[in-house]
Amino acid sequence: MSRVTELDRRYVASAALARHGVDLITVHDALAARFDAVTRRLFHLIQRDGLGVWDDLAGAAKSLRWRLATDPLPIEYNEALTLGVQQVVRQVTRLRGAVDEPELLSEMTDAAAALLTRDPLIGGILVDSVHEVGVDAAVVVAASSRSREALSAWLTPGGIRVLTLGDLERAEIPEEIAYFVGPPRFFKPTAVTAPRTSEVTFIVPTWFGDRSIPRSAIADYAEGGIRVSARLVEAGEPAPEATEQTVDSPDIIPEEELLPQPFWGARQSENRAPTADELEARKVLLSGGRAIWLDDEGERIRALDPTQPAGERVVYANVSKLSPGTYLLLREGVAERQALHARAFDRTSNRAAAIRESQDQWKSVLSERLRARGIRESEQALRAVGVHAAGQVRSWSSPHVIRPQSDRDFELLLGWLDLPIQPFFGNASVLRHEVHRATRELRDRLEAAADVADLHELERIGHMALDIEDPGFRGMFVTRVMGVSPFTELVARHEARVPFEDRGAQWLE
Amino acid sequence: LGARLSRKTESFSGQQLIVAISVPSREFAAVLVGSGWTLGRPPAQTTTDPLTVLRTASIGGHYRAVNAAYVISGQFQGLDESHGSPRITLAGRWSIDRFVAIAPIAEQDPAERMPRPAIGSIGRMTGIARDWEQRLVAPAADLAIVGTKSWINQDLEAVLARDDDADGDAIETLLLPKTDRSATWFTRIYSSSGFADQLPLPDDLSLVILDGQGAIKYLNDILVPIVVCIFDRSVADETAAEQVVQLRNSRGEPVSLRDQLGWSAPAGVEAFAFTVAL
Numbered sequence: 076m077s078r079v080t081e082l083d084r085r086y087v088a089s090a091a092l093a094r095h096g097v098d099l100i101t102v103h104d105a106l107a108a109r110f111d112a113v114t115r116r117l118f119h120l121i122q123r124d125g126l127g128v129w130d131d132l133a134g135a136a137k138s139l140r141w142r143l144a145t146d147p148l149p150i151e152y153n154e155a156l157t158l159g160v161q162q163v164v165r166q167v168t169r170l171r172g173a174v175d176e177p178e179l180l181s182e183m184t185d186a187a188a189a190l191l192t193r194d195p196l197i198g199g200i201l202v203d204s205v206h207e208v209g210v211d212a213a214v215v216v217a218a219s220s221r222s223r224e225a226l227s228a229w230l231t232p233g234g235i236r237v238l239t240l241g242d243l244e245r246a247e248i249p250e251e252i253a254y255f256v257g258p259p260r261f262f263k264p265t266a267v268t269a270p271r272t273s274e275v276t277f278i279v280p281t282w283f284g285d286r287s288i289p290r291s292a293i294a295d296y297a298e299g300g301i302r303v304s305a306r307l308v309e310a311g312e313p314a315p316e317a318t319e320q321t322v323d324s325p326d327i328i329p330e331e332e333l334l335p336q337p338f339w340g341a342r343q344s345e346n347r348a349p350t351a352d353e354l355e356a357r358k359v360l361l362s363g364g365r366a367i368w369l370d371d372e373g374e375r376i377r378a379l380d381p382t383q384p385a386g387e388r389v390v391y392a393n394v395s396k397l398s399p400g401t402y403l404l405l406r407e408g409v410a411e412r413q414a415l416h417a418r419a420f421d422r423t424s425n426r427a428a429a430i431r432e433s434q435d436q437w438k439s440v441l442s443e444r445l446r447a448r449g450i451r452e453s454e455q456a457l458r459a460v461g462v463h464a465a466g467q468v469r470s471w472s473s474p475h476v477i478r479p480q481s482d483r484d485f486e487l488l489l490g491w492l493d494l495p496i497q498p499f500f501g502n503a504s505v506l507r508h509e510v511h512r513a514t515r516e517l518r519d520r521l522e523a524a525a526d527v528a529d530l531h532e533l534e535r536i537g538h539m540a541l542d543i544e545d546p547g548f549r550g551m552f553v554t555r556v557m558g559v560s561p562f563t564e565l566v567a568r569h570e571a572r573v574p575f576e577d578r579g580a581q582w583l584e
Numbered sequence: 585l586g587a588r589l590s591r592k593t594e595s596f597s598g599q600q601l602i603v604a605i606s607v608p609s610r611e612f613a614a615v616l617v618g619s620g621w622t623l624g625r626p627p628a629q630t631t632t633d634p635l636t637v638l639r640t641a642s643i644g645g646h647y648r649a650v651n652a653a654y655v656i657s658g659q660f661q662g663l664d665e666s667h668g669s670p671r672i673t674l675a676g677r678w679s680i681d682r683f684v685a686i687a688p689i690a691e692q693d694p695a696e697r698m699p700r701p702a703i704g705s706i707g708r709m710t711g712i713a714r715d716w717e718q719r720l721v722a723p724a725a726d727l728a729i730v731g732t733k734s735w736i737n738q739d740l741e742a743v744l745a746r747d748d749d750a751d752g753d754a755i756e757t758l759l760l761p762k763t764d765r766s767a768t769w770f771t772r773i774y775s776s777s778g779f780a781d782q783l784p785l786p787d788d789l790s791l792v793i794l795d796g797q798g799a800i801k802y803l804n805d806i807l808v809p810i811v812v813c814i815f816d817r818s819v820a821d822e823t824a825a826e827q828v829v830q831l832r833n834s835r836g837e838p839v840s841l842r843d844q845l846g847w848s849a850p851a852g853v854e855a856f857a858f859t860v861a862l
Contacts (some may be wrong), residue, residue, distance in 0.1 A: 082609060263822075264820075271610040283817050297855055385734075391780050
């Protein structure tokens with residue numbers, strides 16, 4: 076198919092979905108509904124008592140509940156479901172004796188074990204629906220690459236194609252209808268705002284509380300904003316009236332809380348301003364059981380975009396907008412900017428000492444001024460003398476930020492500090508030039524390493540080491556962001572952006 | 585959209601106009617908006633008559649000239665009127681009679697000579713064929729596109745034509761990107777990867793098109809009068825969209841595309857616009 080024809084199909088599919096909406100098949104399965112009900116009871120208890128001892132059982136239950144929606148395979152193929160049930164049973168066993176809720180714990184085990192007594196109903200309805208339109212006209216979309224592998228082991232022999240949303244984007248899609256296995260919110264808005272097929276259907280368990288259809292982030296403000304509506308179709312066993320839930324009921328636990336999430340705990344740090352050796356940083360959980368403390372000094376962090384073509388994959392992510400799914404490029408044992416600055420200083424050879432001294436000098440005058448006048452007042456004063464990026468004044472005092480981006484801002488800043496333009500301006504500019512050079516070299520190495528790396532493997536596993544020979548750039552690896560903490564902690568400067576081990580992501584899909 | 589924006593550069597003085605559009609897939613969107621812009625922007629209004637320009641030309645200044653076969657760019661090193669037909673030294677020796685247009689330029693071009701780009705169907709339709717030589721030596725050259733460079737380069741190969749015209753124009757001709765082989769150019773193209781190291785942008789730009797979420801992240805670093813952000817909805821990254829919406833809601837003054845720019849989004853396209861103080 077030519078590019079233009081293919082592109083035309085995308086516009087047509089997008090307009091068709093905006094006009095006709097999507098189908099939502101809600102499937103009632105009494106066994107799955109029973110497990111959902113006991114999970115909700117557990118969360119009522121947690122709402123009352125706090126997480127504490129319940130952490131791991133809550134994690135295991137959420138994870139199993141997720142799989143009920145995304146992995147509706149027959150039991151004999153369904154490793155994810157079997158493992159999920161085992162984990163719940165194991166966590167219940169650990170809690171027996173520790174908590175005084177015998178009835179809830181028994182129901183948890185019984186409901187979980189019952190799931191393995193009959194094939195999930197969603198699977199059967201999925202297969203029937205696909206056969207109704209014909210296996211050549213329908214494609215099945217799985218919520219994760221793990222689900223895709225499981226579903227395709229089951230469905231591909233029958234001629235049914237199974238992809239993830241990411242695959243759907245890359246492949247040629249002659250099919251006319253896509254069946255998404257799971258609720259709309261398990262998929263990115265792309266599923267409905269940039270569809271590859273002119274019809275889209277989601278297959279959702281009746282008990283799943285959130286049936287909202289995602290929309291593009293700009294839809295609310297846009298002329299021609301795309302809002303996709305949904306038609307409900309019921310399937311499965313007849314749902315008993317009594318268990319029918321209404322979303323308005325105050326007892327209902329929001330779906331948000333029932334989805335697998337990282338465990339963040341509460342802020343440990345004191346509520347005070349950071350000292351000169353500290354900064355405010357968020358914990359970022361990474362694939363591979365690791366984490367970093369990420370500060371917002373210096374607005375960007377290096378990332379890898381596997382969807383880009385060779386030579387353009389190494390990019391930056393905005394620190395303040397970092398979101399799960401981004402691949403960060405990190406280095407064992409050290410923050411990348413420290414390594415780059417060290418390399419840049421090496422390059423300036425006989426001027427290194429003078430540059431270091433002049434940088435220290437204007438930054439310490441700035442820190443002193445900030446301490447004396449306060450950040451807010453300093454910002455206002457700088458704005459008044461015409462400094463554009465005055466809001467970044469605090470980061471300019473950090474050793475990680477070489478100088479203000481704009482020449483004019485830097486000159487005005489030095490003037491405001493009662494310092495002469497030179498040698499500060501010249502020295503900082505030389506250092507910036509060398510850091511840019513070191514950065515370009517690193518980028519070239521990384522691009523070359525990414526070019527030979529197996530990026531599909533990266534997407535499947537979530538992290539991988541990059542092989543770079545140069546001793547100055549050793550130990551680089553790429554890893555997917557699993558979650559970003561909603562709050563900051565005070566951490567030592569030298570710890571920021573240096574990877575460490577962390578198990579906070581263990582219950583995440 | 586690009587053509588409409590090209591007539592609006594003066595309307596929002598002291599302000600930055602930001603237009604955000606979302607498309608099902610980024611392909612061709614940026615280069616089409618860009619082509620509308622370059623077609624709509626008039627060339628610099630200077631005289632380009634060769635003899636008039638050259639008689640007041642200063643030796644050592646940079647000039648761009650066009651004859652039937654080439655665009656030539658380089659340092660002017662002298663005019664010799666001692667022969668029947670005057671000759672000029674400008675990246676080689678040329679007979680002035682063959683020159684159609686010549687104009688001074690602010691900075692040196694990457695190459696001294698390139699084959700003269702030919703304009704066809706779209707040039708006739710839009711009328712730019714009439715002042716094509718003037719455009720070649722003194723283009724507005726105030727457009728930049730930031731995005732995935734190899735994808736943009738693929739988009740440039742597409743050919744536009746009116747109805748059944750046999751002489752369609754490659755988008756590359758309409759945008760005339762600056763490359764190592766350019767002796768003249770209309771558009772700068774930057775790769776979003778590594779773009780951070782190229783900031784700040786030259787200040788002679790009037791429009792920057794940020795093609796895709798990877799480029800839109802740099803919105804706050806771009807201080808030109810007009811910015812078009814093209815969101816590729818097939819890319820799952822929502823953070824760039826949130827960033828633009830946040831800017832609109834915190835500092836922006838909404839602008840109606842339909843009423844103020846006379847443009848309405850075609851099916852499958854979402855769009856909004858706003859201004860912020862520069």
